[in-house]
Amino acid sequence: MTGVKVNNVLGSLGLGILAILITVAIFAPQIAPYDPHDTYKWMERPSSEHLLGTNDVGNDILSEVIYGTRVSLFIAFTVSITAIIIGTALGLIAGYSSGVLGFLIMRIVDIFLTIPRMVLIIVLAAFLTQSIWNLIVIFIIFGWMMTARIVRSEVLTLRSQYYVDSAKMLGGSDRYIIWRHILPNVVPLVVVQFIMEASHVIIAEAGISFLGLGDPVARSWGTIFNYAFEYPNIILSDAWMWWMLPPGLCIAATVLGLTFVGYALEERLNPKLKTVVGMEA
Amino acid sequence: MILKISKLKTHFSTPDGLVRAVDTIDLSIRERETVGLIGETGCGKTVLGLTITRLLQSSTTVKGTIIYKETNLLKISETEMRRIRGDEIAMILQNPTTSLNPVMRVGEQIAEVIRLHQGLNKKDAAEKAIKMLGSVRIPSPSQRANEYPHEFSGGMKQRVMIAMGLACNPSLIIADEPTKGLDVTIKSQIIKLLKEVTKEKAMLLITHDLSVARALCDRIALMYAGELVECAPAGEIFDAPRHPYTRGFLGSLPRNGLVPIPGMSPSLINLPQGCRFHPRCANAKAICKRKHPGMTEIEDGHFVRCFDA
Amino acid sequence: MHYINKLAYYLVIILIILSINFFLPRAMPGDPLAYVLGENPDMPIRMTEEEREMKLAEYGLDKPLPEQYVDYMIKLSKGDLGHSIYYKNPVMDEILIRLKWTLLLTGTATVIYMPLGIFLGAESAWARGKKKDTLSLITILTVSSFPSFVLGTLFVIFFAFKLGLFPLGCANTIGATYANPLEEALDILHHLILPVATLIIAHIGGTYLLMRNSMLSVIGADYILSARAKGLSERYILNRHAIRNALLPIVTMAALTIGFMTVGTIFVEKVFAYPGIGLLLYDSVLRRDYPLIQGIFLFISIFVVLANFIADMAYVWLDPRVSDE
Numbered sequence: 054m055t056g057v058k059v060n061n062v063l064g065s066l067g068l069g070i071l072a073i074l075i076t077v078a079i080f081a082p083q084i085a086p087y088d089p090h091d092t093y094k095w096m097e098r099p100s101s102e103h104l105l106g107t108n109d110v111g112n113d114i115l116s117e118v119i120y121g122t123r124v125s126l127f128i129a130f131t132v133s134i135t136a137i138i139i140g141t142a143l144g145l146i147a148g149y150s151s152g153v154l155g156f157l158i159m160r161i162v163d164i165f166l167t168i169p170r171m172v173l174i175i176v177l178a179a180f181l182t183q184s185i186w187n188l189i190v191i192f193i194i195f196g197w198m199m200t201a202r203i204v205r206s207e208v209l210t211l212r213s214q215y216y217v218d219s220a221k222m223l224g225g226s227d228r229y230i231i232w233r234h235i236l237p238n239v240v241p242l243v244v245v246q247f248i249m250e251a252s253h254v255i256i257a258e259a260g261i262s263f264l265g266l267g268d269p270v271a272r273s274w275g276t277i278f279n280y281a282f283e284y285p286n287i288i289l290s291d292a293w294m295w296w297m298l299p300p301g302l303c304i305a306a307t308v309l310g311l312t313f314v315g316y317a318l319e320e321r322l323n324p325k326l327k328t329v330v331g332m333e334a
Numbered sequence: 335m336i337l338k339i340s341k342l343k344t345h346f347s348t349p350d351g352l353v354r355a356v357d358t359i360d361l362s363i364r365e366r367e368t369v370g371l372i373g374e375t376g377c378g379k380t381v382l383g384l385t386i387t388r389l390l391q392s393s394t395t396v397k398g399t400i401i402y403k404e405t406n407l408l409k410i411s412e413t414e415m416r417r418i419r420g421d422e423i424a425m426i427l428q429n430p431t432t433s434l435n436p437v438m439r440v441g442e443q444i445a446e447v448i449r450l451h452q453g454l455n456k457k458d459a460a461e462k463a464i465k466m467l468g469s470v471r472i473p474s475p476s477q478r479a480n481e482y483p484h485e486f487s488g489g490m491k492q493r494v495m496i497a498m499g500l501a502c503n504p505s506l507i508i509a510d511e512p513t514k515g516l517d518v519t520i521k522s523q524i525i526k527l528l529k530e531v532t533k534e535k536a537m538l539l540i541t542h543d544l545s546v547a548r549a550l551c552d553r554i555a556l557m558y559a560g561e562l563v564e565c566a567p568a569g570e571i572f573d574a575p576r577h578p579y580t581r582g583f584l585g586s587l588p589r590n591g592l593v594p595i596p597g598m599s600p601s602l603i604n605l606p607q608g609c610r611f612h613p614r615c616a617n618a619k620a621i622c623k624r625k626h627p628g629m630t631e632i633e634d635g636h637f638v639r640c641f642d643a
Numbered sequence: 644m645h646y647i648n649k650l651a652y653y654l655v656i657i658l659i660i661l662s663i664n665f666f667l668p669r670a671m672p673g674d675p676l677a678y679v680l681g682e683n684p685d686m687p688i689r690m691t692e693e694e695r696e697m698k699l700a701e702y703g704l705d706k707p708l709p710e711q712y713v714d715y716m717i718k719l720s721k722g723d724l725g726h727s728i729y730y731k732n733p734v735m736d737e738i739l740i741r742l743k744w745t746l747l748l749t750g751t752a753t754v755i756y757m758p759l760g761i762f763l764g765a766e767s768a769w770a771r772g773k774k775k776d777t778l779s780l781i782t783i784l785t786v787s788s789f790p791s792f793v794l795g796t797l798f799v800i801f802f803a804f805k806l807g808l809f810p811l812g813c814a815n816t817i818g819a820t821y822a823n824p825l826e827e828a829l830d831i832l833h834h835l836i837l838p839v840a841t842l843i844i845a846h847i848g849g850t851y852l853l854m855r856n857s858m859l860s861v862i863g864a865d866y867i868l869s870a871r872a873k874g875l876s877e878r879y880i881l882n883r884h885a886i887r888n889a890l891l892p893i894v895t896m897a898a899l900t901i902g903f904m905t906v907g908t909i910f911v912e913k914v915f916a917y918p919g920i921g922l923l924l925y926d927s928v929l930r931r932d933y934p935l936i937q938g939i940f941l942f943i944s945i946f947v948v949l950a951n952f953i954a955d956m957a958y959v960w961l962d963p964r965v966s967d968e
């Protein structure tokens with residue numbers, strides 16, 4: 054198999070996984086057999102009524118996991134889109150204005166990247182009330198730096214190339230130059246960064262929820278996993294198979310899908326581009 | 335005859351198409367002779383050098399024969415080839431700044447090839463490396479041997495590259511653009527050095543600088559779009575060039591008024607029909623567009639690829 | 644010059660971390676007093692105005708902020724991180740009791756996964772496009788997509804519960820008496836294997852990919868061609884020329900991955916009920932033991948920043964070009 058073929062296979066596989074998950078998230082109310090907050094007999098084994106059984110308070114686990122897809126993906130995509138926009142904007146500013154402002158932005162990026170953000174996120178989450186909105190805000194605050202750094206260095210490279218200068222000589226305004234010449238070159242990098250950040254948030258959010266800091270109402274996969282984990286002697290019964298395994302596998306599948314797509318994209322754009330896949334949880 | 339290349343083709347298959355970087359080249363080098371290989375950037379000079387030393391990736395298509403002292407280099411095993419590389423045939427790569435390992439001391443980069451081919455122990459090899467640095471006129475060589483490449487100037491790095499190539503006393507040297515990017519004084523120093531150290535050796539000198547070729551070469555081959563277009567003793571090339579490309583090339587010399595050849599060299603993927611030079615040739619005729627001219631010996635040892643010669 | 648710049652930079656970062664820690668309870672919604680006394684911030688404490696004033700004075704919370712800041716710094720310099728609400732002990736003492744287990748866990752995992760990831764990444768890149776490379780790439784990407792706590796839980800279920808090969812958790816057998824130190828060491832090792840394996844498998848992907856990428860760009864470098872032109876063997880070129888160059892970006896990222904690993908320990912310690920700092924953090928979060936949470940935050944952050952500093956120094960040592968700047 055050649056490198057290109059492997060890339061295409063991985064990329065399509067990743068896209069396939071993501072397409073399924075996104076469909077499930079969007080059509081959760083239509084797909085889920087029950088409302089995840091309705092209660093039935095608790096701790097039921099899987100049956101034709103409850104394909105994945107019920108949990109300790111009697112919620113249908115399958116419905117819980119299906120709605121969990123919504124929560125997990127919503128957090129991941131909201132955070133990464135916002136963080137990417139902020140990062141791109143700051144990266145453009147930092148790369149384009151070489152003065153004090155640019156310097157300041159890059160120093161903030163350095164500092165943010167040195168402080169272990171997951172610990173700070175855990176601490177902040179512990180101080181705040183448990184809600185998905187608080188989590189989203191916290192993740193955004195700590196999610197834009199890598200994008201800013203990458204965009205800035207790309208802008209610096211582009212700026213040193215002649216066509217930005219020649220555009221300037223022809224009288225283009227700064228805004229026009231950024232819009233027409235720089236942004237189109239930056240977009241592919243940002244797309245890769247978006248995917249990396251999304252997979253990062255999926256894992257981080259799952260981890261935070263596993264520590265019991267997730268939203269108890271809008272339950273993500275991590276929260277479901279945590280409730281199962283905290284159930285006394287869960288592994289002594291078989292319940293882990295339908296209560297822990299499904300949310301656990303969903304988290305892994307999402308990350309895998311994102312990783313494959315990100316990897317394939319990255320190889321296609323630039324085989325030498327380097328990103329660290331951070332596994333924080 | 336120390337090296338005899340016949341009908342050599344080197345093709346790369348790329349997503350954009352087949353790159354015919356070396357396309358049917360015949361060239362030979364005698365003992366103690368310096369042959370210059372001249373041509374514009376991208377015409378395939380480096381690829382030819384790398385083909386001779388078999389340093390291209392294994393997916394490359396190479397056809398023809400390269401006879402080095404009775405062995406066909408394209409037929410021997412990789413292990414046998416490794417024994418020849420650096421020992422009998424040394425390639426001094428282009429661009430010394432990137433061709434020296436930035437995190438290895440300069441002395442060690444020379445010593446390792448000595449240890450490998452001459453079986454010297456660490457200490458003796460290190461001493462020999464220092465001697466080599468001295469022989470390429472690097473001042474205080476024993477101290478410089480312990481420094482890293484970034485501590486050397488461009489000219490000094492080039493000297494290190496030469497010392498590295500000469501370390502095992504090879505019989506054939508392939509020097510790729512050894513004067514590129516150097517200023518005039520340094521350039522003439524390097525020319526002088528090369529002249530001195532290769533007096534007893536055969537050398538293929540790759541360059542796009544005619545003044546360097548004039549100073550060093552016995553014979554000169556001009557390369558255009560993957561093939562040779564003229565090959566003759568150096569004097570004849572300069573005094574009686576026959577191919578329009580050669581004339582154009584000479585015309586672009588500073589003292590001849592820097593008249594560049596009009597147009598651009600063709601892509602090696604989409605070569606023009608007929609003579610490859612015809613789109614840029616001032617006296618192209620109808621036949622030049624249709625037929626690909628062969629290499630003809632118009633005088634003793636003077637070969638030209640042109641219908642008009 | 645380089646060292647001094649770097650040192651100043653890291654001192655600033657530590658100052659920022661200390662300040663974040665200072666402002667956390669004061670800037671968060673809720674009563675700062677509650678964060679010290681341990682009442683649920685959503686349910687304000689019932690106290691008379693005088694009692695409240697007294698408490699505020701006791702913790703210095705009635706003073707102006709700058710003065711509080713100075714007090715905080717003075718206390719910190721004496722190693723005083725306040726008192727745990729739950730344990731009623733100094734935070735520092737609680738952390739130090741747990742520290743050895745976390746160090747054992749992260750240390751063991753790091754000395755294994757770093758070299759292993761580097762080795763696998765280098766081998767993979769050197770065999771680029773071949774079956775060996777594709778196979779290891781896909782395997783490692785797949786395994787790495789499991790969060791450590793999912794992986795750890797599965798390990799507990801299979802290797803500890805189903806197969807009975809390892810204990811279910813903890814760092815040693817509770818209440819055991821050992822005949823000799825060797826027996827104790829073996830017991831600790833027995834408890835260590837599963838959590839360490841979890842950490843390694845969950846974290847090796849980052850180092851592997853980084854090394855593979857880095858190695859791929861080194862393979863195309865001119866000096867590798869140069870080494871080939873000397874007739875050196877592939878193995879020799881890989882070991883002597885390629886690896887050291889490819890390691891440079893790894894070293895810059897080493898601190899980052901150590902940071903990931905330190906955080907990963909929190910999840911693994913929870914899964915295995917391993918009594919280190921991570922488990923302590925988790926328990927403190929459940930109990931909303933804010934002084935302890937903050938203490939652990941400080942401790943881990945400063946540890947990671949120090950790791951960064953050391954990595955920077957190592958870089959200078961590895962790359963002769965930097966030290967001359």
Ligand SMILES: Nc1ncnc2c1ncn2[C@@H]1O[C@H](COP(=O)(O)OP(=O)(O)O)[C@@H](O)[C@H]1O
Nearest residue numbers: 346348353355374375376377378379380381602
């Ligand atoms: N490994 C390769 N794969 C594909 N094309 C290559 C490769 N190496 C060189 N080429 C192409 O071959 C042509 C000749 O290159 P080169 O020999 O380096 O030129 P020069 O005469 O300047 O030394 C160029 O067009 C280059 O793009």
Ligand SMILES: [Mg+2]
Nearest residue numbers: 379380428510
């Ligand atoms: Mg060249």
